[in-house]
Amino acid sequence: MALYPKPAEGSWTEHYPDLGTGVVSFEDCISPEFYADEREAIFKRAWLNVGRVEDVPRNGRYFTKEIEVADTSIIVVRDMRGRIRAFHNLCRHRGNKLLWNDFPGEEVRGSARQFTCKYHAWRYGLDGACTFVQQEGEFFGLDRSDYGLVPVHCEVWAGFVFVNLAKEPAQSLREFLGPMITPLEGYPFDRLTERYDFRADIGCNWKIFSDAFQEYYHVPVLHSQEATPAARPKVTGFEAPYYRLDGPHRLVSISSVPRRLWPADYQYPIEIATRSGLFGPWNEPDLGDDLPGTNPGGVKDWVTDNFQIFPNMEILIMSNGWYYLYRYWPTSYNTHRYEGTLFFPPAERASDRAAQECAVVMFKEFALQDAGMLVGTQQALESRAVQDDFPLNDQELLVRHFHKSVGDWVEDHRNARQEV
Known part of the structure; x- marks a missing residue:
């Protein structure tokens, strides 16, 4: 237009x-x-703002965002190299919600060097890689590299953190925002x-x-x-x-x-x-x-x-x-x-x-x-x-x-x- x-x-x-x-x-x-x-x-297709860079001011800082309209919860984290990433808030073992405190539906924030599932203690690095499987030898041909956290497309514009839940966004964030924004x-x-x-x-x-x-x-x-x-x-x-x-x-x-x-x-x-x-x-x-x-x-x-x-x-x-x-x-x-x-x-x-x-x-x-x-x-x-x-x-x-x-x-x- x-x-x-x-x-x-x-x-x-x-x-x-x-x-x-x-x-x-x-x-x-x-x-x-x-x-x-x-x-x-x-x-599930548009770029959605979920926060600002000040919400993850240092490496290891994270927050979760409940997006009920898309039936999902996401983790936004600044990894140990300073990159802001987003993942679905879900353990790859049995699908437990990975980050939550007293009530699974409430959003949380904090600092971590890794994420550990409360159910069976699978661990993930801040880059999403699966780093530890409890009793790994009990599984059948398990390759941990196949079971990292599910990434969510995440881009930052003017300090605002956006995510896109599509498998492949139709546009980059800047293209989506356009010449007026x-x-x-x-x-x-x-x-x-x-x-x-x-x-x-x-x-x-x-x-x-x-x-x-x-x-x-x-x-x-x-x-x-x-x-x-x-x-x-x-x-x-x-x-x-x-x-x-x-x-x-x-x-x-x-x-x-x-x-x-x-x-x-x-x-x-x-x-x-x-x-x-x-x-x-x-x-x-x-x-x-x-x-x-x-x-x-x-x-x-x-x-x-x-x-x-x-x-x-x-x-x-x-x-x-x-x-x-x-x-x-x-x-x-x-x-x-x-x-x-x-x-x-x-x-x-x-x-x-x-x-x-x-x-x-x-x-x-x-x-x-x-x-x-x-x-x-x-x-x-x-x-x-x-x-x-x-x-x-x-x-x-x-x-x-x-x-x-x-x-x-x-x-x-x-x-x-x-x-x-």
Whole structure:
């Protein structure tokens, strides 16, 4: 799909004619059959972000990731030569889950020089090779070199660790990310290492929650509490100044006068006290004047770039020197696990930490408002009182594109299956 500049006239949607402007169906959010195909078509074929290099900062560090939508658990480890690798979390002897602590379904992290199975003590090096078999002479012609851990394709881009569960990915990670996303590799993500992690199990389809962060049409209504009583009467709507699509990926940028310049009666006392709020700390770190990949539309008074990386990753880069990371992991056709992480530069003083904590608390309130609304959305859609007659406006361009991209991947999978 081509990249378009800001349109001189007409709507954003009209500049992507293959999307159309008609009504849409959200059957892809309520159909167990569609979900079954989606798992195979997307989550077992696309590149999936599972962490950052800071999660495995030294040789021997590892973490596990449960990917229920693909019926697997993986190990991500930095081996003794410093290479980041990924393997299926499964012992080659009898299929026991290799790394877990008290509960097999919970993710773990730690340090090791080798991995030992809890069941029969088979051992594996950090490169995946089987290094020890208990009572090896009892087996029949066993060659340990044939029984290493099952590798998972793993690549790193801009410090983000991605895996691909396909036997052979259709594209390299850089090819998959494409020309809209890859310019961000020069952004100083590695300097924003103070992080706050959240996760929640949400009673709605993963795409419904993702949709909420792809448009700002809802913000003045659903999030009116974020405006002070003095500001609310004057908040009548919002319109983002820049949209862009590239392959299955999407971008929306927003602009605003910096919060610190708003009139005092438009700010809550906690914002003034901590010099922070929903849009982050007011004291901006010095990240340099050149922030590659950001604000590609040249938006005046730019505040945020919202990069939606297909299928389930979202990076929101804030102009005042921090960023969010969202991920949506399906657990059934009508539930998913939401992960949110906020990244800041390391706090140098107590006031920095207070500013970060204020931003985090307001972020959680913002996300909870969405989560509460979208559980109701799921329940209403499942009534099927309306099935394929939902109108979307121009600000919901990314929603329209997202569902079309998902549908295209599923259709391709179904066609390939029929040919076989």
